Amino acid sequence: MASVNKVILMGNLTRDPEVRYTPKGTAVTxxxxxxxxxxxxxxxxxxxxxxxxxxxxxGRQAELAGQYLKKGNGVYIEGRLQLDxxxxxxxxxxxSKLKVVGEQMQFLPKAGGSGDGGGQRQSYQxxxxxxxxxxxxPPRGASPAPPADSYSNNQFDDGDDIPF
Numbered sequence: 001m002a003s004v005n006k007v008i009l010m011g012n013l014t015r016d017p018e019v020r021y022t023p024k025g026t027a028v029t030x031x032x033x034x035x036x037x038x039x040x041x042x043x044x045x046x047x048x049x050x051x052x053x054x055x056x057x058x059g060r061q062a063e064l065a066g067q068y069l070k071k072g073n074g075v076y077i078e079g080r081l082q083l084d085x086x087x088x089x090x091x092x093x094x095x096s097k098l099k100v101v102g103e104q105m106q107f108l109p110k111a112g113g114s115g116d117g118g119g120q121r122q123s124y125q126x127x128x129x130x131x132x133x134x135x136x137x138p139p140r141g142a143s144p145a146p147p148a149d150s151y152s153n154n155q156f157d158d159g160d161d162i163p164f
Contacts, residue, residue: 005080007100009053010108011035013073017057019066029062031055033075054099055079061105074108 014032021027037049055077057065069075079102088095 007077007079007081009033009035009055009077009079009100011053011074013069013071013075014052016071017062017065017069019062027059027062027066029057029065031057031065031069033077054097055102056082056099057102057105061102065105068107076106076108077102078104 011033014034017029017031019027019029031054033053033055035051035053037051039047039049041047065075077100079100081098082101083096083098085094085096087093
């Protein structure tokens with residue numbers, strides 16, 4: 001049976017990203033995110049709920065997050081869930097924590113548009129490490145470009161008229 005492990009988050013950082021490096025020199029960053037949700041109670045009252053999630057980024061994404069993101073910044077993350085398990089050294093109990101491993105990140109504009117360049121969205125997607133070489137895909141939401149000769153024998157090719 002097929003399965004999907006995909007997470008999409010958009011929220012604000014709860015703390016500054018912490019960048020560190022593995023012994024082999026790979027950057028890794030842990031950051032906390034908060035996502036807000038507003039709902040109405042049965043009595044018609046507005047209820048605000050906040051969910052806190054830990055996110056781990058690797059490689060160039062980790063370095064960029066550490067360089068440009070600070071507590072309170074908005075960020076969009078696409079990634080996957082990962083369960084970490086370990087033995088607690090103080091109690092000897094088995095512990096576990098569900099976190100998100102980020103695979104794509106976008107910096108979101110700062111609230112208020114203060115003219116400091118925060119209105120520009122920047123994104124970075126970690127290149128696939130184990131995927132075989134493929135032709136580059138069009139950006140999300142874009143249609144692939146037709147082959148160069150696809151219009152030469154087009155049934156609508158009658159000069160200057162555009163067929164729509």
